[in-house]
Amino acid sequence: MYFRNFIAIFLGLVLISSCSKEDNEPQTENLNRSELLVGKWITIYGGSSPDSLVPSDPNYSFIDEYKKDRTGTSTYLYDSSVEPFTWVLSKDQKIMTQTRESEGETxxxxxxxxxxxxxxxxxxxxxxxxxxxxxxxxxx
Incomplete structure (x- = not known):
């Protein structure tokens, strides 16, 4: 009886210790970024390096909307101007290519x-x- 309890407790501890915090978080690396990208996104920080990001001025931020059909719009909040674009992700989903038209030029x-x-x-x-x-x- 003691041996069975010991085995049950031991197996329980092994199962608990094998689960890490990462196991409970969504694994976005395995999800399709094209699908995750669909929706509206606002700039909140910017800078010349990841270590020197500063909050974006709300007046100079923009909202990008990505649609399932690989089109989108970028709305500049300062003057509410809207710029349409198309987008595509590389095979490894690490690079996004956007094509935009501004003042008659693509x-x-x-x-x-x-x-x-x-x-x-x-x-x-x-x-x-x-x-x-x-x-x-x-x-x-």
């Missing part, structure tokens, strides 16, 4: 996902030979 650029969670992501932008980071949070 341009394409890539951003790299520095980190990606269900309700927040950080992008690394190398546009114009200047590295910058932007933190986006899901609009609820």
């Amino acid at each position: 341009y394409t650029f890539d951003v790299e996902f520095y980190s990606f969670e269900r309700d927040k992501f950080i992008i690394k932008d190398n546009e114009f030979n200047n590295v910058s980071y932007g933190v986006f949070e899901r609009v609820k």
